[in-house]
Amino acid sequence: MSKESDRRLGMNRAIARRDFLQGVAVGVTFGSLAPELAEAAEQEAQNAAGYYPPARLGMRGSHPGSFEAAHELRDGDFWNSATSLIDTGETYDLVVVGGGISGLSAAWFYRAAKPGAKILIIENHDDFGGHAKRNEFHINGRMELINGGTYEIGSPYPYSKVAGGLLKSLGIDAARLSKECDDPLVYGDLKYGVFFDRETFGADRLVTLAPSDWEKPKRAAWKSFLAEAPLGDPVRRSILKIETGTENYYPGLDSDQKKDRLWRISYKDYLLNVVKADPAVMPLYLHLTDELWGCGIDAVSALDCWGMGHPGFAGLGLTPGGPSLKRMGYTPAGYSTAGGSENFHFPDGNASIARLLVRALIPDSIPGHDARDVVTARADYSKLDRPDNDVRIRLNNLVVRARNGGKGVEVAYTQSHGGGKVWRVRAHDCVLANWNTTIPYLVPELPAAQKAALHSLVKCPLVYTNVALRNWTSFHRLGIGRVYAPGSWHTGVNLSPAVNIGSYRSARSPEEPIVIRMMRAPAKPGLSEYDQNRAGRVDLLQTTFETFERNIRDQLARTLEPGGFDPARDIEGIAVNRWPHGYAPEYNSLWDRDFDADHGPNLIARKRFGRIAIANSDSGYAAYTDCAIDQAHRAVGELLNV
Template identity: 45%
Template structure:
């Protein structure tokens, strides 16, 4: 662990681009004059520099030294605050409906576009180009997408049917790889990696769980009882809606507390909270064990969270994944509006074509995207226009807009807009984001996993929730690893939470504060320690095998879903988002927060609604309660 590893140099928040990413083997000319954001390693995502201005607004200190804004004399039909998927979709849909001559400016706080849907790029030691996803992972269950989402995907040349061939659905079976769990000495008394098979009785005895916990886990998975025997089905569902999964395991099932430790992290990557805060009803919908013998019915219950309901009725294989995750959607939207920023045609060229960041903000173009430009104020300027004030290289500047779409987080909006009424501010502040960390680790080969016969592992109770090989997706000239000797990415995840047993909002807030105190070096150490211990049986050596690390920190990550037992208004309403997302005058709101769904299709739906609010003729969308539920943009390790 103390030895030097071969990797790119990186500093916490002050990063150096990999020179290898300028290779001519990728489409598009090299741009040596400025950093290329996807190739930056170390700490990425939401960094201190991207928070600086907005935190000053929050703390009430910004305007003390801001100075007088300078007018740029720029006027646009639409200014979009935020260039994530929802902001990009709103810009695209607005131009479709207002006409191709509509002038649009997107202002983005950070140094890259896509919001959570960004890409990480690496150059392996053997020269191979490797792409990973930095946050938003996949499109799940397109069968449930609204007509507006399907139309937009078609219009930006995303053909979902092609993922049937892009995604190698036989890759794991062909390489004889399966799931595993790593039990750490800190949590369970001994380091042990155990391969998981269908029957718990075949693998649980190999774990370092205590004797009662092993017996209980086998029963829970292989022979679950009716733990609420004597209760009617409605009574059971009501009890499960107000009982956490942790208390279900200990208080209702009378199982050993070690089972709570084992399952604590299992729902965090999908539902944003762990076993101590998720309703047992949602755990059932998400597929956690223990409910098969309880006669609960074969349909999702209305009190399940939207994600749990969606998981319960999942129709499609989980294959709708670009090599860079939903950054592929963001790049397709950008190409449709600024073609020379990502030249080429078709989905396959999206993967290997370098984005030309120097072309995003070209004077005279109808669509411009301005990075490192945090917005600090949005207010009407008469009845027919609004003024948008933003920071550019330390100076305050203003632009005029006929319409504005706020595609930033809900909790930011009250600091930007002095015109909002108190009731709407309260509703906007209800959206406490779920923090998330996604790490991509480039390893020189995956021989160690092949020797162990695993695709990845979960690590209950550890700093990281586990590690898994990236998705086996090949598109055009971009090819996924074919043999164990090929370099590949390992993906690691963490949902930092605090205040165990508290409500989800409190846990997310505490987790965000903990996350912001962590340095890249601390997270890197945890990566090397976990991989070195868990994969030691396969011969993995962190110093030799790790080539590069990118940690994507999303302190403000997932949009928070409504859940029992904490949200008594769910599902019947009224819902806070109904008040929070209301536009006024020339201003509309579009983001995943507006739907309380942390998923790409929700971001697109809300963009369509916002454009409809402004222009009045976008496609009619179903009401919130009419959606079967959001897709699980899952980062699970099973």
């Protein structure tokens, strides 16, 4: 891009981004301290005045400085360059590795079973919560919250008694909060937009469709939508057939037999070879599954796409539920009312659950007393790792080893960005609630079969980019609330869903600031799901913030300029939450046909090893909050019952 184009996009404009606390530099210098104090301070940056990671912008999620030592460990370089092993002399009942919802829940369950237990949680990011990350923007005196990762309490499974019970103990009654707080029409009756980009479709064009026509397709509405789209007539006919057709493509087969066929082929194969759509429809449909699966429809079964409500199945007469859904212990019962809710969400997503857990574990670290006031409460990070706490949370440190020995476990950790120093603590028990695929590097003594199973639990990379805008008048003028952009850098753009809770108020009028969310899955079509994930992770870690920013500005300009949007004027801040290790793996019938609920690799992977137990949503093979909680409960149970 030229300098002129960069200037037009506002690349030179000072906005709140990389490593700035909304204008205040985050960097802390320790040069003026005595060496031993400097070392302690350096190790515990979280104690520095003004330390407040939710307000950091720029590259978030797996932010720079959080994983460098992990990659040295993976590459076999870490221990060669380790300079010193410092025994802290600290001993705990339990050390938890990973401060995501699973790790925090493990601490909660352990304390519930053993009141007064001393627990240390070690987390390699600068904030707790893991994927349940809070992004906090301050624009014109208003606090705008949004999730950097985990968003909904809803889950396709009924919440277990354990997971639902934990939410209840934290004061979260999702069904009640849903009634109290939700106001889905607050932005007005906005439509869905599809942005056709010129590189993929030959022309930049935004075409809209009412949500009801999207969800319950009507032929007339689709005809007028397609008439405006920059597509040729054969492609339009194919799309109309997919969206509104009622043909039975498998005559003579009953519902189960049809599902069995759909379970074995990708949705892409189904559209091209069963529906016999024009191959030129693919650029429109390929990314439909990005948001939920982190990869395109070439790597997701047609049956799962039917289950998610994607089009092309209306004439098949399929009965609800299906073999794929049952395979890994899924139930076809749909969303549960016992704990989860697909309707209610906190303004910062499930970061509020993480914050409620932290408040329960370290009461004076976050003021307030219920699930409403936690939303606007400011956490005091200097209270998380005080020596007199029963529960301590140590941020910015990466566990590099967990070793059974004597009557417990020795846990070694280093600063996440590297630096060579290693610290050591001891504990009676240890829960590894971190990404399971990395566990063999921490516990090389594990049996080979278990290590292989752990390595196979490849997570799916994805990005939630949050962009603060000074107002949303362009969306309002265009009459859109969300955009599917199948050929663009981010394939989804939407206004942050509104919610009022406690003293928090979402934007109401289009003149008010708002945060929008953009979604990108760096998948590589044509490979198996897990190879797409591996390739996407490399891609993600190599992409600079500058590249992200330029693409964000360019995409928003091209989509919203007809509504008066000016990227140089209207963008106030950007947080790119990149998750190279995102969703936990889930059963995919195209690649995982050999195992089922009793033989999944997660079952081999999560076996207790001495006094080390394994949690995280990976160990339940499902990328959901209830799963992260259930797995924590199981892991703690394994330690306390032996």
